[in-house]
Amino acid sequence: MTDQSSARIAAQFAFLTEADRLKSVLRATKLCDGSRFENTGEHSWHVALYALVMAEHAAKPVDVSRVIKMMLIHDLVEIDAGDTPIHSAAALDPALQAAEEQTAADRIFGLLPADQAADFRALWDEFEAAETDDAIFAKSIDRVQPVISNLETGGQSWLEYNVSRDQLEHRVGGKVSRGAPALWTALKQRLDLWFNAR
Amino acid sequence: MTDQSSARIAAQFAFLTEADRLKSVLRATKLCDGSRFENTGEHSWHVALYALVMAEHAAKPVDVSRVIKMMLIHDLVEIDAGDTPIHSAAALDPALQAAEEQTAADRIFGLLPADQAADFRALWDEFEAAETDDAIFAKSIDRVQPVISNLETGGQSWLEYNVSRDQLEHRVGGKVSRGAPALWTALKQRLDLWFNAR
Numbered sequence A, B: 001m002t003d004q005s006s007a008r009i010a011a012q013f014a015f016l017t018e019a020d021r022l023k024s025v026l027r028a029t030k031l032c033d034g035s036r037f038e039n040t041g042e043h044s045w046h047v048a049l050y051a052l053v054m055a056e057h058a059a060k061p062v063d064v065s066r067v068i069k070m071m072l073i074h075d076l077v078e079i080d081a082g083d084t085p086i087h088s089a090a091a092l093d094p095a096l097q098a099a100e101e102q103t104a105a106d107r108i109f110g111l112l113p114a115d116q117a118a119d120f121r122a123l124w125d126e127f128e129a130a131e132t133d134d135a136i137f138a139k140s141i142d143r144v145q146p147v148i149s150n151l152e153t154g155g156q157s158w159l160e161y162n163v164s165r166d167q168l169e170h171r172v173g174g175k176v177s178r179g180a181p182a183l184w185t186a187l188k189q190r191l192d193l194w195f196n197a198r
């Protein structure tokens, strides 16, 4: 093994070991059985699996393999920037959050060899921009998964953050409908039932 | 939305909600910071990311997107069959373990619409058989990730199960070398250092 390939593998392992910390970032949503808060590592797995299963419901045809790669890396910045629950007050300063996430992306993707750092960063930038068909679908899937967790746990984070049906439609429904309209249609009945029963 | 598409989406959500339980299956390895045992959901994310980063080191060229899909579903059977640590005594009855995992695969993939159930099952069967280049690489990556966790935590599960350097070579090194020889070469120095210092 040359010094060059050995240094390359060392950089790749350093990135993957740093990524391990995502398993210690807690989200606002609990597991479907309500036993504990979900972490962002397992969330990233779950939304990648969601994308694989639900790709046929994308608003426009997507490259599911690219979407899955986006899902695997979409939240790595939370290692430095933390998770900002969409229903919390902190979510009201998107400019500050975006700046923190850019700095985090510089550092974390920068651990990789330069060619991979550039590839991963471009994919993350595409996800964040939410303009391509792949990214629009990825964003919608990222929003669908916690809706299911909330339905399974009796509305846990909606109760905690006092979310109304209108707020959910505005903060979540819009994004889901844009990328995967059939999924929001399918969820509406369950959502109306839950919110009407409050 | 037709009744048919509505039933299809309901089956897909049922599968994805069942998959959530993988986040409560605990493995023998701890997180890299030693804070707690890893669960199989976050492990599945981490090995998918490993595959994405390390695909260039595969023994034979692989389709990284297929390997990532394998990684996402490779351990779903543990929802029913549990995790069997490779260094534990229970790992000595592979026939019983295989039978339990087959039954689990029938039930869990069977929650999906029939076409997806067949696709996912075929991909899982391919992973288990470890005969194609994609599956051989996937198996090697599945073994590399806990080696790194062990190195980071000072050999936590090797100490717990009293693993020798020869046992590690036999149980882990063989599989890693078969699918990603450069990675085992890169790890050997760190492993020899740790085992020689015991």
Ligand SMILES: [Ca+2]
Binding pocket: B043, B074, B075, B142
């Ligand atoms: Ca595994």
